[in-house]
Amino acid sequence: MALLQVRDFPQDLYALLAIKAQLENRSITQQTIHMLKEGLTEKSEQVSSRAAVLNSISQMNLTMNKNVPSPAELIRQDRDRQEV
Secondary structure, eight states: OOOOOOTTOOHHHHHHHHHHHHHTTOOHHHHHHHHHHHHHHHHHHHHHHHHHHHHHHHHSOOOOOTTSOOHHHHHHHHHHHHHO
16 A cells, blocks of 8 residues: 655634544544545546536537627616616
8 A cells, every 4th residue: 555645734624624523433543545536536536527517518409699798788677677
């Protein structure tokens, strides 16, 4: 198994890590591994999901509807509605 050493780890961050480890009944090492794994896989899944959505949108043959009001016009209409 690989060994990881982190130099100049901020004391306040270490204290938070220790508290989190204690709350979840883990050692600091176990908690660090758990949080790194969770954070890295979450990010990877988000990127994959976002890429899939963008890919499906790009495959659609969407054309801009010229009858759609500008964002400024939509905001103006919304403000007018709120004033009534």
